[in-house]
Amino acid sequence: MVLECVAQNLISRRQWLASAAGGAGLLVLGGCASPAAQPANKNLVVGGLFAGSRSDKGFMEAGWRGLEKARTELGVQTRFIDGIAPKKELLVPALTQLAEQGAQLVIAHGGQNNQAVAEVAPRFPGTRFVVTQGLVQGSNLSSYDVLQEESAYLAGVLAALTTQTGVVGHMSGIRVPPGLKGRAAYAAGVRDTNPRVKLLTNFSGDQDDNALSYRVAQAQIAAGADVIFTMLNAGRDGATRACREKKVRQIGNVIDWTQVDAQVFVASAWADVGIGVFQAVKDMTVNAAPQSGIVKIGLQDPAAVRLTTAADVPAAVRSRVEQASRAIASGQLKVPEAYNGPEFSI
The missing domain is CATH 3.40.50.2300 (Response regulator)
Structure with a gap:
């Protein structure tokens, strides 16, 4: 099982792009629960969609790190898709694939996913959907917004x-x-x-x-x-x-x-927009569902939002x-x- 996880995570973005360009469809990269993580969550599968590079030293990487933190600390299984353009015609099939492949919780990172998730979520009433930095909500859809x-x-x-x-x-x-x-x-x-x-x-x-x-x-x-x-x-x-x-x-x-x-x-x-990703997964493990509506996280939580300054300020x-x-x-x-x-x- 450990070797399978390593092999999955060694798939390169170049291979992903080659498969997409060749018409093979979207490739979902997988992750496994950490051996030290909580065993009670090992059957929870979380899918993440990152419309950009997960190594951009910015927004997408922060979200991916939130998903990784959930995998290692909460013991959930994770799958993710990254490297696609933030266009609805690409986001909809990616979200659909994550849901069809068994993710009980699908997290779309970034407000550019609002319309796509609002379209896909009603098709999968048994799956929970979250948009981070989002403004959408529904019976199985909520947003986590780090302000x-x-x-x-x-x-x-x-x-x-x-x-x-x-x-x-x-x-x-x-x-x-x-x-x-x-x-x-x-x-x-x-x-x-x-x-x-x-x-x-x-x-x-x-x-x-x-x-x-x-x-x-x-x-x-x-x-x-x-x-x-x-x-x-x-x-x-x-x-x-x-x-x-x-x-x-x-x-x-x-x-x-x-x-x-x-x-x-x-x-x-x-x-730290990754906190929205992690908190959604944590809420799913505790309550069997993310929080409903639009969850706002702001300056009241300095770990999430603050201004840092250089020493010469x-x-x-x-x-x-x-x-x-x-x-x-x-x-x-x-x-x-x-x-x-x-x-x-x-």
């Missing part, structure tokens, strides 16, 4: 306090609800802190294209931005290269990028950020979810 927008608001506060030029940037890829809410929150944090600061905001259409993100970052820097908040996946490296070349500071998201490159990253809007700036964090966590400050301002294009 990235709350740490994005704090990123806006810090950007407005640390810019020297009075111009800050925002970069993202596809226009999915979490990204749109994150942009709205960042813009509000900037505006509430210093309304004289100008915001340049761009959705390029691709989370993973480094050449594209390099060009967008270059254009924003040329327009005066000296702090840029990036909500990207594998395409973050291009923006980072542009920032390093021009000595511009960047604010990352999802993980703590200040621990990766403190010279470039002045802060990071930490939002002044104490006064940290204090202002903490003040805003307390106001959000207490409910005194409501983070906006919509942005109606100008867009930056190249």
